[in-house]
Amino acid sequence: MDISLDSDQQMLHETAVTFAANVMTPARIRELEETDAGFDASVWKQIAEMGWAGALFPEQYGGSEASAVELALVVEALGQGAIPNPLFSTVIEAGLLLLDAGSPIQRETYLPRIASGDAILTTAILEASGGLRPQEIRTTITKAGNGFTINGTKLFVRDASTAEVIIVAGRTGDEAEDVTLLIVPQNAPGLTLRRMPASGGESLWQATFDNVMVDSDALVGDDGNAWAAIARLQLRGAAFKSAELVGIGQASLDLTVTYAKTREQFGGPIGRFQGVHHHCAEIYRDLQVSRLLVWQAAASLGEGLAGSREVSMAKAKCSDAMPAATRIAHQIHGAIAYYRDYPLELYYHRAIAAQAAYGDAGHHRRVLSELMRTDLDGFRGDNRHDLPVHYF
Amino acid sequence: MDISLDSDQQMLHETAVTFAANVMTPARIRELEETDAGFDASVWKQIAEMGWAGALFPEQYGGSEASAVELALVVEALGQGAIPNPLFSTVIEAGLLLLDAGSPIQRETYLPRIASGDAILTTAILEASGGLRPQEIRTTITKAGNGFTINGTKLFVRDASTAEVIIVAGRTGDEAEDVTLLIVPQNAPGLTLRRMPASGGESLWQATFDNVMVDSDALVGDDGNAWAAIARLQLRGAAFKSAELVGIGQASLDLTVTYAKTREQFGGPIGRFQGVHHHCAEIYRDLQVSRLLVWQAAASLGEGLAGSREVSMAKAKCSDAMPAATRIAHQIHGAIAYYRDYPLELYYHRAIAAQAAYGDAGHHRRVLSELMRTDLDGFRGDNRHDLPVHYF
Amino acid sequence: MDFKLTAEEQAFRLEVQDFLRRELTPNIWLAHRDPTEQGMWTADFTKAFRRKLGAAGYIGMGWPKEYGGGGRNRIYQTILWDEMEYHRAPGIDRSVTYIPNAVIAFGSDAQKAEFLPKMVRGELSWFVGYSEPEAGSDLANLKTKAVEDGDYFVITGQKAFSSDAHMADYGWVATRTDATSTKHHGLTMFIVDMTLPGVTVSEYPTLAGWTHHAVHFDNVRVHKSMMVGARDQGWKVVMGAIDYERGALASAGLVNYQLDRLLAWCAQPREGAAPLLDDPVVRDELVRLAIEAETAKLASYWLASLSAKGLRPQHESSVALLVKRETSRKFDAAGLELLGQFAPLRAGSPAVALAGEVEVEYRDHLYFQFAAGGFDITRNVVATRGLGLPR
């Protein structure tokens, strides 16, 4: 067992934190939030050039075959810098989905261009209920000639306006998991996009499919058998969003500690008050354990759905604790940080979005509750023990 | 609306607090906890002479027809003084049960002697599951000649060793609420008692009924139809235990504030630290709102089960917040209060018992949850409103 | 002790509800909401609504009769605040709560005669000038100075966090008149006509979307008759009215509205999934919140009951305000989670939940954590003034 970063990982993290701290100003970030794209394509190109877009891809697709822990460190750093970027849509959702379930041709087509920062892709899974279970997919996919016809409305599609294709999940049968994935060009006839304004710096879209038609080569994986790959996508999303939440918490703590050291009230810096000590220590405590849960979740991702326990623990904790950290950070700052031009607001917003994405704390506790009910040993994971004394 | 004590109530409360603060020393309280009786009969006689044992009884039975709010003030004060007493067994359970459901002869027999402090009575309701629902009563009552035979084991019987009679609940049919109440002499053949050592200063007993026989005049209320009266007993118990919890919280706060003003560390009283300010303010805040909920619960008791919402809110909040207050009080005290001869330990113990009695916080939240599910308007109580805007 | 409204109180409650439903119809709502204003209503509508409050007799209903008031007790006042908060009406602010009470308590006869009749009709808007960039929680640090010059004082300095200053007719301004003191002594209060030369108002966008203001005083000449209370004794004026203000802010209408709104959200059917209210874990969370909301209601009516008896609640006001605001923040955080994926969506988005109100309040209510004495400062007040702990 070794729960610590090795020197390469430490260097990667420092590089990413430095990059994120310097690549754009808060004012530029706020400006980007007003745009349809939501991110700066040239910055994304730089991120790709650092090797981070293709980090998890095999070398043959321009990747560096790093582990999910390394990508989590990058996501944390970009979260800490509040840098808008399409990592989630393009890499964590679409790219890794194609690597997981796509055909060789599909991988060949997209992965190298994702790794180089030249292609934006996204996925469209969620619908009106906002829930993550297969039965909540109501969009229909029907066979039509040599291809498929899609009808339905998707919500929360990241970066749809800049994506060249959208990988959409639709229902092909009555069983809950009769779900199929199709690659749809973003400019396909019948596909309309509408912006979903939201807190959190992501560019989210409603995508309506009105008799959208695609050929049979649009199929990702087996027809009617895509749910397992979607579940893995959601697991990845939850793990990496937890990493982003840790970055948000770190930035909030850093701003707060700096402020507490310099702001003078009642004859000295407010950071000398025990109340401020306790608040800051609480943030740090929760931040550090959240980070450990995230590392564990990322390390477990290689093992398919086996990591569900670890990912749900990370997302549940981070989704509760990191928004709470931003609230405490604001409390210590007081009025100054209530203004839009103080950078803490970026993190306050992002925490709202990140706690919701890929399942909020309640969702992930429900997953763990179900695991406890059906598989108590699995729920205890590596902590399984024989109770030394029997009481009953 | 008037949510405040009138001057008579204020005087009653002050009288009771002063009485409880002076009637015995902490050492004497600890000594009593080691006895079977658990309380001092002469002190109980004094309590009765103050008019508090019969406070809620009609004048014809030696009572003063006061309201439940007044009795709650007395219970709070006795809790604040940590005074062991049989108010719960004798008055709040048995006495008010007989007033509620007993025959004129039963009332005449017991109530005046309860009011004068001459008779100790108790009830035996709970069994192996520890739960408060009718189906959890497994003790059987069968008709036998001109009377009844009782078989079963009761737990958590208060003051059984000093009670002259135990009013026992048993099952007479298969429907959940087929429950009957019988008055059983404590020395009845076949009835055996065993002490249940517990935190909290109460004298609790296991009572085993092995073919215990009583005559038909032992019946309280209608045969097979006693559940409603038992439910009202539990509601009363919960309301008054909430009052006791408030007394426990008040005593913990008082000890803590006094200590914080006098204990010197790091060059001055620890009460000057912001951390101590915040902890004490938290206790005070929770104490004050708990007290308001208790007043409301007591005021609602006159209305039969209609007060269930108010009582469950009070017991749920007090059962969470007052034990937490004793924990914070200990944290501020540090090691000094970890010793048995420091009075805070009395309150720490009593909070453990009082939060459990008549339903813990989880039980009462479950009651409210069920009310929310079945009667949303009832759940909102006097706060019912038409939402001014419709969103859906 | 009586936890039910009397028949007369209940009738007043229904009257206020009728008034609010009539004056805040969905059409009026759509026409006058303004997310760039602190109260979320246009300045014009807020002013017009305040005059309606005045016409209905609501502004002065708790004032002594000698000042044109209705002499009604704090229970009625609390019912009014409660219902206004529940219906998110504009107009319960310093211009009808804090300032009139402070003028009645500390104003000169001339000031009372000039301002109270206008205020009871809802004709005046005020801003309160206490905070400065370097004097937030620590008012003793304030630097805006007033220098005597014949019949005038000349005021120079800068006020921050000046809510509604852009629509104010007058400022209620704390200044330093004794430059040798850096403590509470040496402060003096003035009423400042906002149209005087040298008064300027600047804008600061907040993270909640609305615009806050700051006020600059550049050699503003204020006549001595506009001094409130005695020279150098301004601290008494500040503290004398602050408990009343906290009581007004402590009403529980907001949290009851937050609860009803979440209950409505959780009860609605969902495509492909059962209503959230079917989930016992969700209900347990709502039960916990409902208990907290009940405590906020009880705390506000407890304050009202004490006041109605002629007592002057002090730290009790702080406790009630803390309970209300902490409860509201619990609703804000719980709302985020109960809204799930929909939590971050803003007004105008497809599929937005509850018109985006939960999200915007999650940001807006941040000010509860520091305004009018934040959570920590309020706890210090309770510990020192209420429990007698050393400072």
Added chain:
Amino acid sequence: MDFKLTAEEQAFRLEVQDFLRRELTPNIWLAHRDPTEQGMWTADFTKAFRRKLGAAGYIGMGWPKEYGGGGRNRIYQTILWDEMEYHRAPGIDRSVTYIPNAVIAFGSDAQKAEFLPKMVRGELSWFVGYSEPEAGSDLANLKTKAVEDGDYFVITGQKAFSSDAHMADYGWVATRTDATSTKHHGLTMFIVDMTLPGVTVSEYPTLAGWTHHAVHFDNVRVHKSMMVGARDQGWKVVMGAIDYERGALASAGLVNYQLDRLLAWCAQPREGAAPLLDDPVVRDELVRLAIEAETAKLASYWLASLSAKGLRPQHESSVALLVKRETSRKFDAAGLELLGQFAPLRAGSPAVALAGEVEVEYRDHLYFQFAAGGFDITRNVVATRGLGLPR
């Protein structure tokens, strides 16, 4: 980074589990439990068990080989602590954790030669004499004085909260050698043979049922060779070993045991009612607790990983200890509620739940809130040493 134990570590874990099951059978348990002792085992059994730990090579396994140690890294050490806590074994205390490390770090060659061989065999019991009645969190306030007299120091004073002093062979005692200083300078550490004339131990019953001790020194003559570190530099010795101590206390065996025990309680069938585990609200509570328990485990192995790399965790130890103890207290409070009516029952009562362990721990663990730096003090340490906030 690897979150799984290596094969060798896993083998060690199984070996320790075997050892503990063999040495703590139900019969041994019944024979040697003693609620009047802090560790809940008789003093004799604790001493005997410590010698068994020594014989198994567990005490010195993390020490440098030059002192008879096994040179194993902190991962192994943490596995050992973890399993011992889980099985509630006696003997992980200052006598095998804090003191040997402090002797290795600060002791003279003669002290090392005298004490380490005995300690590695588990033959010595120690008490730590820092706290005094007037010096709890504030050690700078300590008053026990040591006055030089030829080759001796004469120690006079009183120590409080002196865990296990009644069974101690030696005391590890902080004294004031510079009477002119009231701060951290001027403290000196001594090893005191508890059989010396003038040492007396008194008893104080705690609210958890066990007996705590205090030690009085009445002109106790201690030879200079028993001074640890330099004169007046005792503060360095105190602080130098405290992080290691916190790390040892931070292992998560206890909270994992608390979780498993509650899961077993909630899974059992009940007469007339479904198992608690069928209730989604109960499961949600257990899930929250399980996540906290996971964080405690990760924090302790994170510390171990840093140490295994040769780093010296400082405030990180405080964080890990805080996480473990706060989590344990959450289990204590949740246990009360999940046990319902049975919560207050004590060992020996009819129908007692989980042998009364939850109730006695709810009282016992109160000391987590103040011992070895309570929650608040630990947070101050994290804020100042970890985050650099001013004191």
